[in-house]
Amino acid sequence: MKSLKELRNHLRYKYLKLNRPRVSIGMGTCGIAAGAEKVKNEFISEIKKHGLDVEINITSCIGMCYREVNVEVDIPGKENVVYGDITPKKVERIVEQHIINGNPVIEWAEFQMLAEDGTSIHPIPDMEHTPYYHLQTREVSARCGRINPENIEEYIATGGYEGLENVLKQTPQEVINNLKRSGLRGRGGGGFPTGQKWQFTRDAKGEKKYIICNADEGDPGAFMDRSILEGDPHSIIEGMIIAGYAIGASEGYIYIRAEYPLAIKRLQIAINQAKEQRLLGYNILDSGFNFQIHIKVGAGAFVCGEETALINSIEGKRGMPRIRPPFPALKGLWQHPTNNNNVETYANVSLIFREGVEWYSSIGTDKSKGTKIFSLTGKIAKTGLAEVPMGTTLRQIIFDIGGGIKDGKKFKAVQIGGPSGGCLPEDLLDLPVDYDSLIEAGAMMGSGGLVVMDESTCMVDVARYFLKFTQSESCGKCTPCREGTTRMLEILERITAGKGKIEDLNLLERLARVMKTTSLCGLGQTAPNPVLSTLRYFRDEYLAHIEEKRCPSGVCSNLINYRIDPEKCVGCTACARVCPTGAISGTKKQPHVINTEICIKCGACMDACKFDAITRI
Amino acid sequence: MAGLAASFGSGAMTNSFKDIENTSLIFLIGSNPTEAHPVLALKMRKAIRNGAKLIVADPRRTEMADIADIWLPLIPGTDIPLLNGLMHIIIKEELWDKEFVKSKTENFEELIATVENYPPSEVAKITGVNEELLYQAARLYANTYEASICYTLGITEHVTGTNNVINIANLAMLTGHLGRKNVGVNPLRGQNNVQGACDMGSLPDVFPGYQKVFNKEARQKFSKAWGVELSDKVGLTIPEMFDDAVNGIIRGMYIMGEDPVLSDPDSNHVRKALENLDFLVVQDIFMNETARLADVILPASSFAEKDGTFTNSERRVQRVRKAIDPIGNSKPDWQIICELSSRMGYEMHYQSASEIFDEMASLTHIYAGMDYQRLDKNGLHWPCPTKDHPGTEVLHVGKFTKGKGVFIGIDHIPPAELPDEEYPYYLSTGRRFYHYNLTTQYSSSLSEYHPEELAMVNPKDAKRLGIKKGDKIKITSRRGEVITSFEITDRVTEGTIWMSFHYRDVPTNVLTNGVYDPVSHTGEYKVAAVKVEKI
Amino acid sequence: MSNVTLTIDGKQITVPEGTTVIQAAEKLGINIPALCYDPELSLSGSCRMCVVEIEGMNNLPTSCTTVVREGMNVKTKSAAVVESRKMILELLIADHPLDCMTCQKNGNCLLQQYAYEYDVKEISFQGIRHDYPIETDNPFIVRDMNKCINCGKCVRVCSEIQGRDVLNFAYRGFDTKITVDLDLTLAESDCIFCGSCVAVCPTGALLEKNMIGKGRSYEVKKVKTTCSFCAVGCNFDLNVKDGKVIGVTSNPTSAVNGKHLCVKGRFGHDYIHNPNRLTTPLIKKNGEFVEATWDEALNLVAEKFSEIKKEYGNESIGVLSSARCTNEENYLMQKFVRAVIGNNNIDHCART
Structure with a gap:
């Protein structure tokens, strides 16, 4: 274990004391989608062109997805500057002005990281003082966008596997006790105390036990797990090894959806590198503890985020939830005791055991820590x-x-x-x-x-959208979810189409109650939530759709019409030209009219009109 | 039957189906339960799902062979050397049950002397089974405490049928797999009431309950009960009757519920025998091929039209209940027999099947404790000697029926007819899943689903014969020929043709060899030599 | 194993540890409705009909999967429970053909029975319904997936009892469907038509083809008997209407086989009424069979056998009995041979 510490000190020195400039390009999925690959190639050719000795490194997403491509320029002994919204065209100037001449391009800079001596470049804000970051506490995601996720050395240099080292000095039960004291709760949804969950699996009888990492992030609009997987894969692996040690498991599975190819690739690299460093496999760090991790690629079913469906899927069965009890802690993967946490939870675990329980539990509220x-x-x-x-x-x-x-x-x-x-x-x-x-x-x-x-969002339509999602993702096993989501969606579709009845609201509430109380798994039990919460806070919008046949936000196409104000229309024909169905007619320089029979309410005419002559009613 | 009786003193399944379901190892030899005993196959599959191991010895790659831990694909008719080879290994490796052999069996020396001559290397040559597999199978069977052997007609329908069975008994005795739960030697009987027909004395040498006709005491008992003198001379078996009919010794026959022209080997010989009779009576529910040769046909009722009992393979006697009145002018077989008997001067007047059962039980020790009331719910396993006896699921507990189990050394005798230049293929026969003997031809749904015979031909043979799906082939043996459709499948090994005998238009038994086992007189349905031609 | 005492609908009962709530209720004579539950199969907990209210539990747990605990207080008919069951039935029926009048399963359908018990008359949900083609391309089983309620019993019986795994769920959400292999028909699949799936189906989704239109469940007399094919000795019910056997159904009390049968036992007994059955004695005259009365036929047989005996001796007659006939008939036949013919020339096809 001494050797890991030595290695870390050596690496710290190596990565802190740069001896040449370094350019790090944010190459998470968001960065790559925004063109990071081209930016990287441009840097390579510019540097070659100028015959410079510059290290080109990759990193992942730093969280500013709205400003991708992000590039960090690091000059030895100077401030690091992070640029946002970089395109290949901007590369030449950064190379010439910043790298060669030492003058950061201030107007493209997002923020700077202060140099060791505290100097800064005016007027670039330092990271902690930007509007985006000043309220953030980047602990779990600290390495995302800062280190190269495909290089274990950078992880170790930044304190990686220190948590594991600390853990191996404790007994498994001490580890669980410490985790309980930290107050960590599962980051996957329910917020169940993680330490208690580990305790259940540790206490369960069984020769063989399993650790599962749920990386099947399936919520529409959620991508924090992907970002950690892509940006700091070792933090998850370290968390899983710690869990394996505490629970008494020697095998772990990461269940990850096939839609995350970059995350899968980086995880695989990380696993291989950890094995090479004897952080995974047999006799980890000479502790006598063995642990290995497999990656199981899922087909991207939302229900496989439910732990028993996920377990079925790992076993090669159809992803359908099992009855609980028995809970996975007692009978999980292949009927062995199994602990399942999600990506962010494991990343928290490595953090807790590196920085200490007291430090961790000082963050957050009374009952929700970190x-x-x-x-x-x-x-x-x-x-x-x-x-x-x-x-x-x-x-x-x-x-x-x-x-x-x-x-x-x-x-x-x-x-x-x-x-x-x-x-x-x-x-x-x-x-x-x-x-x-x-x-x-x-x-x-x-x-x-x-x-x-x-304000332009219709809340009934939002409820309909989410029901459409849960309806098509329902595994079909239990009646209330399979049939209930379908009927609930139909009612919402009726309401958004202006065919709703006032009794429908009562029916929705009754149906929601039965689905919540009788569905087999969390998917069905929570599926009515979008409907119930919108009914609770935006009932007036439902009533407008039903009683007035009106969509107040002008979203529900069956309930809106476009009209051309003949007073304002100059007959420029711009609207008629963009109309995809030919619903607009009129003579040039004369007011035009919309045939509502043909109109599909796409709104293109309104966008095209320069005279505000078209209104939605 | 005869084999097990020689070894143990009783010829039935030693254990129950429940034991097969609960065993740790099933050694299946010459048996294809997925097709011939489907619901028992379920129990076997259940046992396997619960962790039981499976060894299958069969020339065909049956479905059970697919899921077996060890499959021993032996050359047809080499069961004896296979078993001797296994016992050779078990004795050499000291895996046998010394306590069991010492206390419960006799004549062990003879077995040792015999199997000594069957070293695995030699056995591998004779049987075509890989030597390493022989070792694996022998060790697995001998080392598993609860291991059950099941066999069917793949063992008995050979000229060495009785010897095959005796050798299976030898193997089970050698390893002590007898006389307790979840073990045993279990012949899976073919037809629904083979066990019962044997129990009832429909055999030339025994009265009901296997009481020998030449045993004076037994004869006197029946004589007294029936009020007539009885013959002490063992009667003729089926093949002997046919031979004697050809020779003019048997002049009249009465055949109930069988169609030997289609179901017995060497049909042409059978046909010749029947045609030679002065008078033939056939009693059946359908106009079968044998009935066409009859002088009088008596229409019988099906099982749905009468009361009675069947005894299944595990010796469980169960009720048959009348659901409908006899079709047309037909009558239950028992009523016909009564009426005929009375007309021949011996009055039989039973009011019900139950009354017949009671008379039988009063004369048959193993059934003595049974009556319709007791059988009503779940039936009873014989022996059930008294009214308060619960029936017997496991035979030979404590000691064998005949006292000590007897080892009988068995040497290999090849099948009577082997492939040669003129008839280069093995022909083996059996039952299919979708049919049962000849009756199911009259089920419209089953006939619709599986309308014609499809002989099984190995792809290599098909290539050599230049035949493809949809062609017809002519199969010829020394005794006759049939024309049939076929399927090309690697479930049969190269050089072997497999056929069923369910179809009137493909009377497979024209081909089979009429030679039979000298003891049981069972025909060698499983091995004949044939040639195959494309037509 | 220790015992647990709990209260169900105000009645106390003590049951062994590990008992489920539905089993405990059954012991009290309280029948909890359930569509996917079958004691012989693994638990699925999917239909949710058997939900109950248990003090201290958040939602309504299913009684088939909930194990009893000391002091548990269970209500099987609370307002919330009844509302849920009604709703679940409404949801199922909203996508179920309402052709009970002509459905073969009428009178024997669990969905129908529960709809009656819970007085489900009007369906609140009017929307899409499935319109699957009815599968009739095999002679044994008719599969009407429009009537399937996805209880999954057929899937489990095929996998857990038959070990075949021909059936499984496919697709998601409302389109979830129990399919055969890759959504083939049974005839195209590895199905061996044991019909166990038919035996466990609670609705008219799986039916014995030969029985359709032949009689209602309540018109049928069921006679338990033993199969006439192989020597396993399965029992089942012959279904009789108007003096005709219209089909075979499982009888779960069967000692050897429970509900399970093979294709022959379940579907092969239509031979009973095959028009080619022999229905009258026949005597061959000049090479042709001529119909005769029983008296004529039996007198002729008696006369001929007596003649042969007289002329060639007792040993000149041979008799074949039958492994397909009953014990009683075999007994009588050997008695006839031994006592009447006077020899031991009796044998039967013991060997096939």
């Missing part, structure tokens, strides 16, 4: 990942970090907790985000997806 990573999507100005201490309010996350609503529109609601969560209105924005407050408000933490909606 930080939580949220993915910000929807009508929010800054799409990305934000890690905040538990107890931060929704308003802080959405407005202070996320920059509020896009295009200056008005906030209407935030959907939290994925399809199983609920939609919260503006007057709940000051709710501190922790497990219990959210449940009380009719939502749930879920895995941490925040979908922000503005």
